[in-house]
Amino acid sequence: MMEQQSVPEQAAAGKSHGGLGGSFKVSVYELENFQGKKCDFSAECPNLTESLLEKVGSIQVESGPWLAFERCAFRGEQFVLEKGDYPRWDAWSNSHHSDSLLSLRPLHIDSPEHKIHLFENPGYGGRKMEIVDDDVPSLWAHGFQDRVASIRVINGTWVGYEQANCKGEQFVFEKGEYPRWDSWTNSRRTDALSSLRPIKVDGGGVGEMQQEGWTDGSLGRCSISTSIRSDFTTATSAPAAPDLGRAGRTPCDR
Template identity: 35%
Template sequence: MSPPPAPAPHSRATMTHRCRRSSGLWKIVAWDEPFFQGKKHEFTTDCYSTAEHGFSTVRSCKIESGAWAGFEHCGFQGQQFVLERGEYPCWEAWSGSNAYHVERMCSFRPITCADHGRSRLMLFEQENFQGRRGELTDDCPSLPALGWGSSAVGSFLILSGAWVCSQYPGYRGFQYLLESDSHAGEYKHVREWGSHAQTGQVQSIRRVQQ
């Protein structure tokens, strides 16, 4: 009896992980090597840890549908990356505008509430929705240019959609993803913006593209 055929190299395999909620609305294709080389996986649902799927980190990816949140560490921890439809051939493509370069992305999930056409937030100067306040329904590349007198924001109320806040004007520096379906849309203090949030400095805000 002839031996069974050898399996295809694991680096060539495509593993598909589907979303039980509504498959097809979100899809990311991830590789463990830059420029879409190496092991390939397709996801339509959360990936808590790339290690659980046989690779240590994402080194390139394509967003085929929906918007996704990527994270530096497993368990949706660490620096955040907002990934919208398009190609990301290397880590610089999603990390280049951050305050420090992060060469790994070990977990990711869909941004299910992104609604670019109907997004609204309120921002407050102090924690717990106190002090001066403002409202946005459109992208703002510079809060100082808009007349926001402080370099920091104390709290946010996300009324609809998903927003990404950046440390500096022009959407540069650390990013914080704020969603209307997380924390009931209430971000009362900096500690709720993400595990990497250490300062309330926010000087530009934009809507997440779905």
């Protein structure tokens, strides 16, 4: 077996991303289970295959969060990498469409507070739903039935999912405006958005899964509170449950 070899950390390519001022470090391995050649990164890399790696087999995130992409130059399906270990490609991919991961960058977190507005129609028209700080494992339960057509992120960074309970393809929403569904997906495989959660960091800017309240009801295992507001529905609070305890796991995992 080839001995692990580390290459110098990559320099930033003209753009800086910061998780509330924190540092970023991720280790990328060519083989599964953290074996083979190893590259350490503290800044974005538009082409991992130019860093002496033929492919990406496993990942360890020391500090982040990071956003990885299926193709070079930050294109294709997106994969959110929070603090923890990812021993195989199916540990970072929810959709399992592809085992390819060819570029990555630090994921910008602009604020410890999170607020997002979802709209039923393109161009911010139709019914509106405001979410503050909490996970929504099922937009269907709040009347949207995956018909989200435009989004405004007021603050914080969010990740949406193609399916309920944080499953399927991921879509990252940083602070800004998204007037149509094709403004938030690189892969263009689907226009469905069925669940959503904020990406949170601790005081040192280290992104990792936040475990708060949980429910085992029809909404799935996610925290829901009255801070979710809309013009057509009211959410209810959920009881607490034990810590699931696996690094790199999302709050909506069962």
